[in-house]
Amino acid sequence: MSEIKEQIIESKPLREQVADIVRGMILRGEIKAGEQISERTIGQMLHVSTTPVKEAFRSLQAEGLIYTRPRRGSFVSEISIDNMLEIAFMRSALEGVAAYYAAKNATDSQLVEMSRILDVVYPLLSRKDEKSLEEIQQYNVSFHSIIRQTCNNNYLVHQIETLRTIDHSFRKAARMKYIEEPIPAHQEHKEILDAISSHNSSLSEKLMVSHIRRVALFVADCAKKIQ
Numbered sequence: 001m002s003e004i005k006e007q008i009i010e011s012k013p014l015r016e017q018v019a020d021i022v023r024g025m026i027l028r029g030e031i032k033a034g035e036q037i038s039e040r041t042i043g044q045m046l047h048v049s050t051t052p053v054k055e056a057f058r059s060l061q062a063e064g065l066i067y068t069r070p071r072r073g074s075f076v077s078e079i080s081i082d083n084m085l086e087i088a089f090m091r092s093a094l095e096g097v098a099a100y101y102a103a104k105n106a107t108d109s110q111l112v113e114m115s116r117i118l119d120v121v122y123p124l125l126s127r128k129d130e131k132s133l134e135e136i137q138q139y140n141v142s143f144h145s146i147i148r149q150t151c152n153n154n155y156l157v158h159q160i161e162t163l164r165t166i167d168h169s170f171r172k173a174a175r176m177k178y179i180e181e182p183i184p185a186h187q188e189h190k191e192i193l194d195a196i197s198s199h200n201s202s203l204s205e206k207l208m209v210s211h212i213r214r215v216a217l218f219v220a221d222c223a224k225k226i227q
Helices: 014-027 041-044 049-064 081-105 108-126 130-148 154-173 182-197 202-224
Strands: 066-069 072-074
Touching: 014 041, 014 049, 014 154, 014 202, 041 202, 049 066, 081 130, 081 154, 081 182, 081 202, 108 130, 108 182, 130 182, 182 202
Parallel strands: none
Antiparallel strands: 066 072
8 A cells, every 4th residue: 555645634524534535545546456455554644543534434335445344354346347337327317416406596607607618619529639638528527517516505516526536537547538529428518508598407407317328338338448
């Protein structure tokens, strides 16, 4: 296990900070699949008691990142393509709920900003260079982020961000750069924005779920091809 570089801060609950740090180490491959992970060791490395570490481990176990063997301790789970697809489908359900409430709560300024993002992305779609694709990705992240914030539910946003972190780290660990199809994604974003602008909550939710699941299936298929 490598040295922990992150620092504990006072403005966030210890259990969440510990979970964030250990999650990051797992997803970056600093703690390998199948490797035993000790509450005492993590506590010593972070200079915290085992209580927040135990709570963090429970959260990571619920996420499927670690598992416990009776009388043997905790171990890092194997993260497979199928696991990541399951996570993406869970995220699609939560993002759908966020879109549902965004259609009820979105302000004019938020709708204008989402529309602006799509306008900026449009001319980039015809370019195939890596820089343009990375820009599209960043704008897409911003588009989804506005929708999440518009739903006005911090707990929901936190759950989605946790699943997004796992999904993004998986792609990074698999050395997968931007492989989403930008033109279909852009069209789907336009349809989602139209539904939100029309305050059609049910349609907004349906389109968001469909969008994220389609992208997840595409990413999983690409990942299988490069294995």
